Amino acid sequence: AIVQGGVWQNNYLNLLNESSTSSVYVSAASNAFGVSATPGSTFTGIVQITEDDSTYIIGNVSYFYPSEKSASLGTLFHDVQSTGLSIGGDVTEGIGLSVDVSAGRGWISRHVPVHDVHDVSWEDGYVNLSPNQTNYVVWDFGTESLNNQLSVPGHEQIILATVITSGSGIRFLHKTRTIVHDLPHILSDYFANTRNIALVSGITASIGSTQTQFSISPGSYYRVLDQIVFDGYVDVNFSYFYGTDGANQIINQNQVDIANYDNSGVLTPMSDGYYRSDTVYLTSDGRVSVIYGIAQYLTKTEAENSTKLFFSIVFNSYCMFYCQINCRRWVWYCFCCRRSSYSKCG
Numbered sequence: 625a626i627v628q629g630g631v632w633q634n635n636y637l638n639l640l641n642e643s644s645t646s647s648v649y650v651s652a653a654s655n656a657f658g659v660s661a662t663p664g665s666t667f668t669g670i671v672q673i674t675e676d677d678s679t680y681i682i683g684n685v686s687y688f689y690p691s692e693k694s695a696s697l698g699t700l701f702h703d704v705q706s707t708g709l710s711i712g713g714d715v716t717e718g719i720g721l722s723v724d725v726s727a728g729r730g731w732i733s734r735h736v737p738v739h740d741v742h743d744v745s746w747e748d749g750y751v752n753l754s755p756n757q758t759n760y761v762v763w764d765f766g767t768e769s770l771n772n773q774l775s776v777p778g779h780e781q782i783i784l785a786t787v788i789t790s791g792s793g794i795r796f797l798h799k800t801r802t803i804v805h806d807l808p809h810i811l812s813d814y815f816a817n818t819r820n821i822a823l824v825s826g827i828t829a830s831i832g833s834t835q836t837q838f839s840i841s842p843g844s845y846y847r848v849l850d851q852i853v854f855d856g857y858v859d860v861n862f863s864y865f866y867g868t869d870g871a872n873q874i875i876n877q878n879q880v881d882i883a884n885y886d887n888s889g890v891l892t893p894m895s896d897g898y899y900r901s902d903t904v905y906l907t908s909d910g911r912v913s914v915i916y917g918i919a920q921y922l923t924k925t926e927a928e929n930s931t932k933l934f935f936s937i938v939f940n941s942y943c944m945f946y947c948q949i950n951c952r953r954w955v956w957y958c959f960c961c962r963r964s965s966y967s968k969c970g
Contacts, residue, residue: 701741707733707779708801715761715785717794721753723761723787725770730782732765746770753789761785797909798942815848821944822846829947832859836879847942852908866891866916870935882951886916894920894953899927902949908942
């Protein structure tokens with residue numbers, strides 16, 4: 625050991641310096657990421673700990689370039705890496721109010737109260753959900769477990785999915801990611817605030833097997849930086865929504881209702897010869913949803929020019945406004961021209 629002016633030099637582990645006046649001891653504490661020393665002692669350099677198949681380096685480490693410039697590796701890792709998913713972590717519907725989560729790995733980049741970065745992993749598991757809520761499925765750094773929370777995740781949670789529930793099951797399951805703080809974050813903010821949804825190809829509507837059915841061709845669209853592939857359907861099976869914030873849902877429909885409209889939360893027969901305009905959305909979990917028109921119109925032009933509907937509780941930014949279906953009592957036709965290559969739900 626070399627001690628100069630009471631300061632340890634070079635790289636030592638479990639180092640004991642005995643003299644006639646005192647003993648100074650430096651070693652790894654029970655926490656492999658910490659080092660303990662007797663009060664008043666200091667050390668410079670780094671401490672290297674080997675545990676299983678990993679080697680841990682504790683201390684301030686910089687890389688020196690041939691140009692004699694240096695960069696702190698700790699600062700570099702923190703500034704470049706962000707909280708988010710690396711691999712795995714796929715979320716699928718479970719039984720009732722639950723989801724299954726596959727094993728995965730990710731990063732935690734904490735900004736407050738400390739600036740550090742952690743490489744984390746988890747095994748296959750499941751998460752129970754809260755009914756009638758927007759649930760965020762996360763891997764939580766504090767509990768080191770897969771959890772569900774109702775508040776928007778922060779830096780210490782890796783978000784894996786946003787799940788919107790009914791009283792007994794799942795309405796929508798959206799695969800999402802924790803917000804990042806590097807270049808992808810800047811791009812994400814830009815696209816989210818300017819275009820959000822961008823159609824790539826396909827996803828066109830056509831009359832189905834009957835005059836009250838419709839089909840959607842396969843294709844894909846971007847939600848900010850995530851490309852979402854839509855398989856397409858013949859004679860689409862969809863859910864109807866009506867009432868305040870989509871409080872009422874009618875599942876497993878494959879025929880357009882050509883008789884009723886949403887009259888303040890009550891399905892009411894349309895007057896003979898009148899029109900209504902329904903709004904169709906595609907969501908990132910591959911589902912199709914139709915919102916009942918909330919008014920009836922005397923002319924087709926009025927129906928075509930009506931405002932598209934949106935329920936923020938039911939849908940989120942991962943849905944794509946697809947088209948409007950305009951119905952005349954006992955007749956329907958699909959009016960797709962109002963769909964834009966760029967759109968923003970809500």
